[in-house]
Amino acid sequence: MAMTMTQKILAQKAGKPSVVAGELVECNLDLVFGNDITGPVAIGEFYKMGATKVFDPNKVALVPDHFTPNKDIAAAGLAKTTREFARKMGVHYFEVGQVGVEHALLPEKGLIKPGDAVIGADSHTCTHGALGAFTTGVGSTDMAAGMATGTAWFKIPEAIKVTVTGKKQKHVSGKDVILHLIGILGVDGARYRSLEFGGDIAQLTMDDRFTIANMAVEAGAKNGIFPVDEVTLEYIAAHGGNKGVAYAADPDAEYVQEVVIDLNEVPLTVAFPHLPENARTVAEAEKMKIAIDQVVIGSCTNGRIDDMRAAAAVLKGRKVADYVRCIIFPATQAIWKQCVDEGLMNIFIDAGAAVSTPTCGPCLGGHMGILAEGEKCVSTTNRNFVGRMGHVTSEIYLASPAVAAASAVAGYICGPDSLE
Amino acid sequence: MKCKGFAHKYGDHIDTDVIIPARVLNNPDPAALAAHCMEDIDKEFVKRVKAGDIMVGGLNFGCGSSREHAPISIKAAGISCVIAENFARIFFRNAINIGLPVLECPEAAKEAAMGDEIEVDLDNGAIHNITKDKHYVAAPFPPFMQKIITAGGLVEYIKNKRED
Numbered sequence: 001m002a003m004t005m006t007q008k009i010l011a012q013k014a015g016k017p018s019v020v021a022g023e024l025v026e027c028n029l030d031l032v033f034g035n036d037i038t039g040p041v042a043i044g045e046f047y048k049m050g051a052t053k054v055f056d057p058n059k060v061a062l063v064p065d066h067f068t069p070n071k072d073i074a075a076a077g078l079a080k081t082t083r084e085f086a087r088k089m090g091v092h093y094f095e096v097g098q099v100g101v102e103h104a105l106l107p108e109k110g111l112i113k114p115g116d117a118v119i120g121a122d123s124h125t126c127t128h129g130a131l132g133a134f135t136t137g138v139g140s141t142d143m144a145a146g147m148a149t150g151t152a153w154f155k156i157p158e159a160i161k162v163t164v165t166g167k168k169q170k171h172v173s174g175k176d177v178i179l180h181l182i183g184i185l186g187v188d189g190a191r192y193r194s195l196e197f198g199g200d201i202a203q204l205t206m207d208d209r210f211t212i213a214n215m216a217v218e219a220g221a222k223n224g225i226f227p228v229d230e231v232t233l234e235y236i237a238a239h240g241g242n243k244g245v246a247y248a249a250d251p252d253a254e255y256v257q258e259v260v261i262d263l264n265e266v267p268l269t270v271a272f273p274h275l276p277e278n279a280r281t282v283a284e285a286e287k288m289k290i291a292i293d294q295v296v297i298g299s300c301t302n303g304r305i306d307d308m309r310a311a312a313a314v315l316k317g318r319k320v321a322d323y324v325r326c327i328i329f330p331a332t333q334a335i336w337k338q339c340v341d342e343g344l345m346n347i348f349i350d351a352g353a354a355v356s357t358p359t360c361g362p363c364l365g366g367h368m369g370i371l372a373e374g375e376k377c378v379s380t381t382n383r384n385f386v387g388r389m390g391h392v393t394s395e396i397y398l399a400s401p402a403v404a405a406a407s408a409v410a411g412y413i414c415g416p417d418s419l420e
Numbered sequence: 421m422k423c424k425g426f427a428h429k430y431g432d433h434i435d436t437d438v439i440i441p442a443r444v445l446n447n448p449d450p451a452a453l454a455a456h457c458m459e460d461i462d463k464e465f466v467k468r469v470k471a472g473d474i475m476v477g478g479l480n481f482g483c484g485s486s487r488e489h490a491p492i493s494i495k496a497a498g499i500s501c502v503i504a505e506n507f508a509r510i511f512f513r514n515a516i517n518i519g520l521p522v523l524e525c526p527e528a529a530k531e532a533a534m535g536d537e538i539e540v541d542l543d544n545g546a547i548h549n550i551t552k553d554k555h556y557v558a559a560p561f562p563p564f565m566q567k568i569i570t571a572g573g574l575v576e577y578i579k580n581k582r583e584d
Contacts, residue, residue: 024564037445041488049578067446074446123486123510139488139514141574148578153564187433188480192509220480222509275433364442364485383484385437387460 002250004159005225006194009134009247013117021158021254029059030116030133032146033092035102035360036064038121040081041140046147054089055150061092061111063102066360071367100332100358103127103214103300108332110240114228115247119146124300124382126216129225130209132232132246136223157222160190161255163199166264171416173310174208175302175380175400178215179269181261183279191220193256196249198227203263206235207306214301215382218276268415270378271398274386282403285413290397293375295320295408296389297401298329298356299363302380305335307401312344314405314416315351321411326353327369333358353408365389371396378407421542423500423521425473428465429534430458432478436490436511439482445489450496457493469498474540476532477504482511491515501540503547503558505529516565519573523547523558 001018003011011019013027032054034042039062054060064082067075086093094105103124106112114132119125121143128135138152146152162181182189195216197209204212209226216224226232228246236243268282297303297311308330320326328348330336336358339345348355362369363381371377371390376397379389384396397413406416437460444456458465475494481504482490491514494502501521515522521542528547532538536551545558561569571577 024562037442037448038486038488041448041492045575048575050582066442072446078446078448121486121488123484125486137486137510139486139491139510139517141488141517142513145574145578155562187483188506188508191480191506217510220483220508364437366442366445383435383437385435385484387441388437392460 002252002254004194004196004249004253005132005227005247006134006159006196006223007156009115009117010154010156019156021156023156024153025156026151026153027117029119029146029150029152031059031061031111031118032143033061033063033102033106034121034140034143035066036068036078036082037066038140038143040078042121042143042147043081043085045141045144049144049148051148054091054147057090059150060089060147061106062086063094063099063105065099065101065358066364067366068099068359069096069357098333101300101303101360104303104331104335107131108239108334110242113236113242113244114232115245119143119152123217124214126221126223127210127214127300129216129223130206130213132226132228134223134225137217157192157194158256159194159196160257160259162195162197163258163260164197164201164204164263165199165260166262168203168263169266171268171402172263172266173400173402174204174211176266176269177208177261177263178212179271179276179279179398180266181259182215182219182276183269184259185219187218187275187277188220190216193221195219195221195224197225201226202229202231205306206231207304210304211301215276218382268400268403270403270413271384273384273395273397276382276384276398282399282413282415286415286418290376290413292324292378292407292412294369294371294377295324295326295404296329296362296369296377296379296381297404298331299360299381300331301382302401303329303331303335305338307380308335308339308344311401311405312347314402315353315409316347318351318409318419320352320408324408324411326408327362328353328355329358331358362389378404378413380404422539423472423474423542424539425470425500427474427476427532427534427536427538428469429476429532430461430478433480433483434477435484436482436487437484439490440487440493445487448489450492453489453493454496457497466497471498472500473498474538475499475502476529477502478529479505481507483508486510488514488518491518491520495520501542503529503532516568517574525556525558528556528558
């Protein structure tokens with residue numbers, strides 16, 4: 001029976017020669033992780049299950065990244081619960097000062113490798129499919145069961161094949177590609193399905209791939225996955241070196257839908273409020289002269305070094321517009337340091353941007369950049385739902401780091417080439 | 421098991437940020453979460469809801485974040501079951517895991533109006549819109565999921581398995 005990449009991984013982890021879409025399987029997990037919001041709830045459920053220790057401390061990670069550095073007393077309590085459990089169980093744990101946004105940090109630390117099956121109590125766990133692994137978001141109770149048993153049940157998903165062709169145009173990044181794709185599929189177009197990427201992917205950097213896989217869930221997908229190639233292997237060699245197992249889809253694997261993304265035709269793209277599927281071209285947005293109050297550059301979607309470089313390239317020698325707040329969040333300490341080493345930090349500060357320690361903070365309206373009534377924000381994050389970053393009347397426009405940086409300078413939504 | 425109550429009707433793509441905003445996730449106590457359930461799109465919900473009431477959504481109900489706080493807040497607010505045209509996958513999984521019944525039934529979801537009185541038989545998926553006097557049947561759960569539901573959620577299911 002021909003299988004997709006996802007189906008092959010799930011079959012292997014379920015100990016079966018093959019699986020078919022719709023089948024329910026129980027899989028062994030290579031990593032189970034959560035954060036300071038989902039972790040404490042999972043820890044409570046873990047003990048309720050009667051569990052006393054995790055199945056394998058080396059295969060469990062707790063990443064306190066959402067409300068850290070602790071935003072208030074209640075959040076400090078959640079971080080404390082997370083820390084104490086991690087210490088007691090001896091699992092992977094990253095304290096403030098070493099912590100980063102989980103979906104940037106875990107691959108950097110070499111904790112996820114090709115062919116792995118991973119669950120994370122965070123919807124953007126699909127990010128790690130960029131490494132050729134099956135990784136999917138679950139809730140706290142599934143995380144608890146995963147920590148206790150090392151297994152999870154899955155319904156084998158159908159797949160949508162996304163073939164990349166053509167050449168990436170100037171300033172276009174993985175963010176434009178995924179916003180464009182969600183514009184085509186809709187926010188439920190891949191519901192319960194895998195998004196399996198292929199075609200001419202060599203031109204997509206690892207960071208492009210992380211960004212694209214990250215937002216698979218915004219089309220409703222169970223996971224997004226890229227085949228393993230030289231780009232993947234180069235990344236892995238620099239981050240832990242564990243090559244895992246590379247799975248390729250069978251040539252005759254079945255797909256419920258096939259989409260071709262011709263990169264020659266993918267423009268700079270922005271998703272308008274209040275759904276990620278509201279994709280418009282930046283050129284179209286620019287004509288509307290949408291005045292903005294804040295720009296956020298960072299998150300599990302766009303807080304990696306490519307993103308920092310793209311923002312710096314635009315901000316270099318320029319100033320953030322008056323009365324606009326531009327806040328930049330390198331996603332991990334290593335990326336932060338690289339920004340210092342490459343001189344990007346000076347560019348950001350000279351431009352009048354604020355640079356923060358890694359946190360998910362503003363993306364989910366947690367802290368570090370909440371929006372007031374009626375404010376508009378261009379954000380490199382992943383969701384522009386009602387009230388996501390603050391007041392229910394605030395508006396979020398999702399875009400790439402290059403577009404966000406250009407908008408910060410102009411004071412309205414625009415692309416880098418429109419700046420003087 | 422039967423549920424009976426009044427419908428709280430919402431549209432398509434109801435995301436977990438509007439079900440329970442992140443600003444209140446610093447306190448995961450179910451009662452504390454329930455006090456803020458749906459407030460960003462329906463401030464009256466928490467005042468109006470009565471134990472046993474039924475929430476009705478459109479397409480892709482519960483999309484977005486994996487926060488289990490979303491189904492927890494709905495359940496703690498007194499909602500006995502959620503009927504939608506369909507559900508986002510993480511929400512669906514979380515609801516089953518915490519013991520909040522969720523039923524997929526496009527016709528029942530589309531035709532229900534805010535305030536309709538609805539009765540649901542969870543054993544066979546029969547939905548009766550009493551106000552409109554219409555009967556529907558929701559899609560049945562796969563047997564594996566039914567086991568988790570029968571156990572009362574994933575915690576009990578795992579506990580039972582450990583004791584076997």
